[in-house]
Amino acid sequence: MTGTTAEGRIYDVAIIGAGVVGCAVFRACVLAGAQTVLLEKGGDLLEGASKANSAILHTGFDATPDTLEAACVQQGYALYREICESMNLSVLKTGAMVVAWTDEDLARFPAIVDKASRNGVPVRVLDAQQARQREPALSEDVRGAVLVEGEDLIDPWTAPMAYAHQAIANGGMLMRKARVEGGARQGDVWRLDVAGKPAVSARVVINCAGNYGDLVEAIARPSPFTITPRKGQFVVFDKTAYELFRTIILPVPTALTKGVVVTRTVFGNVLVGPTAEPQDAREFPTVDHDHLTKLREAAFRIIPALIEHDVTTTYAGLRPATQFSDYQIEALDGLGWITVGGIRSTGLTGALGIAEHVVGLYRAHFADPTPLADVVVPHMPNLVEDLPRPWMQEGRGPIACHCERVTEREIETALTDAVLPVGTLGGLRRRTRCMMGRCQGFYCTRRVMELAQTHLPGLVSPIGEGRHDA
Template sequence: MLDHAQYDVVVIGAGVVGCAIARRFTLEGARVAVLEKATDILDGASKANSAILHTGFDAPNGSLELQCVRAGYAEYQSIRDGLGLVQDHASAYVVAWTPEELRGLESIQRKAHQNGITDVQLVDAATLRKSEPNLSANALGAAFVPGESLIDPWSAPYVYLRQAIENGAKVFTSCGVTGGEFDGERWCIDTSMGQIRGRTVINCAGLYGDAVDQTLLGEVDFQIKPRKGQFVVFDKAASKLVSAIILPVPSETTKGIVVFRTVFGNLAVGPTAEEQHSRTDASTDEATLKALIADGVAKIPALKDMPVTATYAGLRPASEQKDYRISSKPEQNWVTVGGIRSTGLSGALGIAQHVYGLYAAMGASHERLSDPVRPQANMLSETGPRDWKREQCGEVVCHCELVTRREIAVALSGPLPARSLAGLKRQTRATMGRCQGFYCAARLAELTDGCFDRPMARSITDE
């Protein structure tokens, strides 16, 4: 149940942006509470993405998105080693496949340079093929972006929120917001677990950001228009076919379909960009997945013989505008952080900096922590020091992803204990390998007995 403490800040939503904001405010000395309606954190838009740390080379010139992505990228570099975060300096090529796209590469380079990403350069087809010999001969040239990187999309926000917790923040899961009132100085928020009080509310509700504004403020300045992105994941042998991230020339509405390695050793193709009304439908469909596979094969012909390990879809909280929908209402001690589309993972730390600036402009101030606790992120990257290589790790429970019994135990008992199979996957990658849980599900059911809100059998059926 909720406690009766008086918080400086109540963050609604524990996606990657909410986690980063909780961390920033806690380190600045604020008393922070985080409310998440799902059983586990990262259960909305943040559970499915392409795991790319963007430089901001193609963000709209002068936009808040560009500001936050650049600041987030820089902060990730500065905290990476201290928190044990992963970064694969893969680089990227924005590849032109038609004469029209080839002509458009100069504008991409120009925008990148205007955005301060001055190392972006154009390369011809021969240079591109020398670097990426498995690309189709139809590739006509590319813009080379050295700074684009691959990261772990879940361990990073987990450690952001763990750092907040270990420095005093409180996190309440299965805690949906149902209403609230502002008395002129402080908010009293009604939730499914009772009431909680805080001076300032930060709405990071993602796919439900507009709904939360409407419920608590009685008005909303934007509308979330969910955009589905489907992905296919090829077997780990496919990751050897490319070294860099293969980006398309973007359109007005989407960054397009990307071919990218993951830090977990796979190769993925996606996402699509499908407008829909549902905020929960993250299903995949056969026709779209076949089209994604065909797109991947057209770009990398050797993928034709590679098996697909997994498919998934995620929803992005797009709005009517391209730019982020971040605004403050000082008279109501309120900040809305909405419309964070495809760059939330890259921009999260920068968004947190920006939001703290809005908060400080309201007149709030705290004493920054002088020596904060620095937890270590879960190491799930194939190239990192994995737990199975250490002594006394226990049995290997998931052989496809080499997940140990000790890793399972830590995920079930840590400061953010997994309360569902989906949450356990994000903390350990159990069942996310080639067999998709066929061989390890029974053992996992034994190890998680009594730990989940829904037993393993029902969780697998739901997914």
């Protein structure tokens, strides 16, 4: 439990789910002046859908125009760029190319350009020669590309951690290991049943439960949407491949998926994926040989030189897809409830825009608090490769993880953070990058466990688990 609480307290807002969207909504509600608690069933933040994504800061060029998703993605993109410097959050400028490999792909370019124009995003069509001039490592089979200069890469974990950190530093309350199992509206207050803990009372509940969104929605009403998790598998190539190219390589999208992306990461790797596989299970996505082989083969067709580089790891994530193509966000008048569901692959970019939209609904339907005047702004530690890292500094102390060059001091700082200490070993990896490099923890696990064991009771060896949580 992080923050302060009191027996019998009634919060203005209770948010269920501490993924990237829940963390952004948490921040927005606290800064808007609402007394807010964030409830997370896991032992740390980002333990569901948000722990696995391609980490692209989307312009929204390919969003369906005039949808809520398009509006939230564009506002989220602008807000991230507005706050990132003050919080020490990264932006790796890369641009993106939607690449055509066939005549059918080329025939879709006018529609892609028209959609981008309707969304207000400038793009430019390149012929095959121009595409290869920009990225010489592309296969000679390239037929052309649509260049989107504004698409960039970010650190997908530090950003939502910063949102939660700022919310707590400004008076918000976080409860981890707080699975909401039910609830009832009593007068104008929700009483939420939390497994193993006292009930939590709040005037308004915001459902940000991701892959469990339809089940949580049933607390308030029969859910109008059904979550069918969509699994995406990824392959991560070694850091030796990083200099092969710089632009995000996107396929011409289909109705089901944006397709297989080949991109750098801010951590110095090359990422290929995701697949798009509907499944029933809401947790523990697995990887399989056949899909991973197809991803590698697709990567080699796009950038042939990748065949000379090793795969560091593979992992899979689940996106909370519904039967609808747009976000499912609405306020339920008279019920003190706001639904935030169906946030799929654009959630990392759209989170801040979604949060502003949700606060607007809260003000319009439920209450109009006074925004905070003196706001604490956290300065987050840097994990990205293109900026100075702690291991480069004089007097850094011992290094615990040599693959990712993580110092013991970074690990100890994350474990003892006064505002938002690490809650799980997965959380420690996401805060520091330890055990996520070339050896996947083979050499550094013992030392990391020694550093963490007094702060994380019941710790067990993660060997094997890390390969699915890159």
